[in-house]
Amino acid sequence: MDFGFSSEQQDIRQLARQILGEQVSAESLKAYDEYAAPRFDRALWRTLSEAGLVAVPVSEAEGGGGFGFMELALLLEEVGRSIAPVPVLSHCVGGLMVLERFAGSDLKQRLLRPALAGELLLGAAVLEAGNEDPVNPLLTRAETSGDGLRLNGSKQAVAFARQSDYLLVAARHVDGVAVCFVDTRAPGVTLQDCQSTAFEPQAHVLLDNVEVAAEYVLEPSDGAAIMHWLGERLCAAHCAHQIGVADAAMRMAASYTSERQQFGVPVATFQAVGHRVADCYIDIECLRLATYQACSLLHDECEAGVETRIAKIWAGDTGHRVNYATQHVHGGMGIDRDYSLWRYSLWLRHNEMTLGGSSVHLAALGRSLAAGEGLFA
């Protein structure tokens, strides 16, 4: 039982915090508000890549940084802390990690190597209209076509779809679930931009008789296990991002209320205010511990279904409570777009709801308990 960080982990976190602290500011984020420009800072992305951070979860043998999911989680926490406009989550989890784990050497050569070299951007299309379970695609169908697959259907609200070169797509196949990478510029692929609450670049992906060559198919029909693996990691990754967002919002609230005076004293000295922020501290500690537990288990490829759900439940509950508590103790300033809290509020909501809110995961956890799983050791 070890809750500490290795010196490498501390270095990764420090490096990320330094780069993001220097290159992301309220001023720089302003450029993307209301989709004035796509929320993707390419210069920052390059810096992160060159610093070796984007490759963190991939082994050295595959040309990566030689770390794993836990280290990526620490990076994501920092991305959340700065709400940086970079596709770390979708590219690293949905692209790099899946490829390293499930692709053959040929596909690694085609996608993983160039992605690590910064030549390709990857992502994952896992949500469908009304269906947020990555393991169980319902609105995207795959049929065998020659050695490869033909895809029809649609995916909803895919992060960085337009900026990505290839997207992981899961589709229902007569024999199960097919998983492949789709070239976003292939014939039959239409990207329909959509506007999302936190200004993340997103698009609906429409697939009309899209041919996927065998080389880009990860699994023609038995891909549920891949999607299960990916779904858990995407969930945990959102939780890690949420830690950073929530922690930053709480610290903003703590310092604002320590400065802001009413009745001749800092408002933080009103116990009702101090206690509301203290409750954020407790919530965030719970989120942090639940998330680190899930991530460290996933890092070691251990079974972590229950632990990951619990982390996502906390990401939802903590996100919701911290969101409104931090706005509230700021008074009007909390929602003033000239102050920076409001963007954090959007991201707290984004992480709370993406891949299922708390109730979705509570219900699933409840079903597992009814099925005889998930008791305490």
Added chain:
Amino acid sequence: MKIQFTSEQAALRDELRQYFRALMTKELRDECERDMGEGGGPLWREALRQMGRDGWIGLGWPESLGGRGLTPLEQFIFVEEVMRAGYPFPFLTTESVGPILAEHGNAWIQREIVPKILAGDLLIAIGYSEPGAGTDLANLKTRAERDGDDWVINGQKMWTSLAHFCDYTWLAVRTDPEAPKKHKGISMFLVPNSDPGWSCTPVHTLGGVRTNATYYDNIRVSDDHRVGELHGGWKLITGQLNRERLSLINFGPSAELFNATVRWARDTELPAGGRVIDQGWVQMNLARCRAAIECMKLIVYKQSWAMTAGNLEMADASAAKVYGSETFIELYRALGEIVGQAGLLRDGAGCDSARRLERLYRTASIITFGGGTNEIQRDIISAAGLWMPRASR
């Protein structure tokens, strides 16, 4: 970062679970039940001595102090398992006052008191609160006055739990009435409850648990009975309370109660058909409890790890206390809803979870204000954890 037991820790847990299965005989269980889960009976005392002989009580204590030299985490695994087994473990003596005595006690205490604590042979009650000193503990009035080489103690304490069967009281007294700041004039004593000047009367509480008012009438003790520096008692009190806070939050019994309730809900048919657990709202309640207890577990493991690593943060200890105490109450509600009417029946109508919940909900409020009230803990979190200024008191 590796949030899993090592194989040694897992083996220790299994060994302890086995050990307590054997130790908790039917007779001992019945006796503990009769004593409202507080202990104090003859079988209970003998079982404690047995644990002492078997070397469990000081598992995580340094060998130089008579322990087995493992870390606070192993000590914590032991406490979780003993509590989980339903044995009312006197953790205030062993986990909170004991270590303070071991660290600050004089030669007499090191020789006469500490070994007996580790042997399960000596129990200590905590005498802080008074009728006029609750949260504002530094307001206490019980006093010790020098008389030759001895001290003479007079006063009254309130809520002195377990005192009616303890051997000593860990007593906070005023030794310097002139001190400019109230908390600078307090010293700590270990007072024998066998002294003729010591007496107690019972105070009965909602949960059926007895506590006491204790009286100190010209009790004369030698200076050996004083612990730590003269007028320096406040530091020992806060040190003890920090440890007490950690030992108040046991997730073991909650995890066990949760498992038992899930099993019951899985095995119990509703008269209208289907199992209790097939109801959607029951699954939601259970899932909420599962997620809440998981974090209680992680918080307390992290505390034990931090104690081992020597970097326990004050704000985190307070967060654990607030979270744990308030979570207990929510658990007893959510699980109580599931067992339903049976949870209002004192015998639980054949459902063991219901029987336990009927009592637990009545005792649950004690630690939201006891052990340092949650308002003060939240003050500590915002001040020590987030550097927020707070109003002067």
